[in-house]
Amino acid sequence: xxxxxxxxxxxxxxxxxxxxxxxSGEIRICVEKRCDQDVLSRAAECFNKLGMHKTNLxxxxxxxxxxxxxxxxxxxxxxxxxxVEPDFWDTTKDKMLVHxxxxxxxxxxxxxxxxxxxxxxxxxxxEHDDVNELPNDIVFMNRQK
Numbered sequence: 103x104x105x106x107x108x109x110x111x112x113x114x115x116x117x118x119x120x121x122x123x124x125x126s127g128e129i130r131i132c133v134e135k136r137c138d139q140d141v142l143s144r145a146a147e148c149f150n151k152l153g154m155h156k157t158n159l160x161x162x163x164x165x166x167x168x169x170x171x172x173x174x175x176x177x178x179x180x181x182x183x184x185x186v187e188p189d190f191w192d193t194t195k196d197k198m199l200v201h202x203x204x205x206x207x208x209x210x211x212x213x214x215x216x217x218x219x220x221x222x223x224x225x226x227x228x229e230h231d232d233v234n235e236l237p238n239d240i241v242f243m244n245r246q247k
Contacts, residue, residue, distance in 0.1 A: 105133055105169055110208045111240055117212045118238040121219025126226045127161040127182070128236040129218055130154060131211055134243045137168035144168070145175040148243060155179055157235045161226045165198075165214050169207070174198065176214070185225050194218055 106114070118129050132148045145166035149155065154162035160181030167174045176191040194217040201210030 105135070105242070106208065106240065114208060114211050114215070114240055115238045117215045121215050121222075122234065122238070123228065125161075125219060125222040125228050126159055126232045127163060127219070127222030128154070128157050128234075129163045129165070129215055129222075129238075130236055130241060131215070132164055132166045132241045132243055134166075134168050135170045137171050137173050141166065141168060141171075141173040141175045142177070145177045148241070149177045149179075152236075152241060154236065157181075159226060161222065162236065163218050163222065165211065165218070167207070167211065172202075174202070176218070182222070182225065190221070191218075194221070 114131060118131070121129055130152060132145070132152065137144045145164060148166055149162070149164045152164070154164055157179065160179040162179045163182065164177045165174065166177065174195075176194055178186070178191065194214050197217050198210040198214040201207070201213055
């Protein structure tokens with residue numbers, strides 16, 4: 103899938119690393135070309151497939167993007183959802199949309215990562231013994247029918 107070149111992927115992964123430097127939360131990005139179902143349902147499927155529910159504090163966040171369909175969703179795990187209001191991710195989505203509407207997917211994803219990292223920092227501050235539980239690279243899903 104040639105959505106992002108290697109430099110763009112490295113830039114996004116670096117942003118994830120910076121965001122996670124201040125929190126025990128784990129952020130991942132999952133990208134597909136097409137999503138032929140409800141975007142939240144597909145994001146939840148990807149969340150589970152990637153084992154994001156297996157983090158120690160159940161504080162994983164998935165930013166899911168379907169490029170061709172112009173759909174995206176943010177899914178937080180049970181540890182986050184138990185501490186926040188249902189509209190918790192709305193400001194993150196709004197910041198991403200500003201860039202997406204200008205056609206800049208990379209800046210949109212980085213804005214989402216930075217915003218999510220700041221929100222996670224308040225709820226799940228980094229501990230001295232924190233380890234990176236999930237990779238920071240983008241996951242490209244290839245759906246087969």
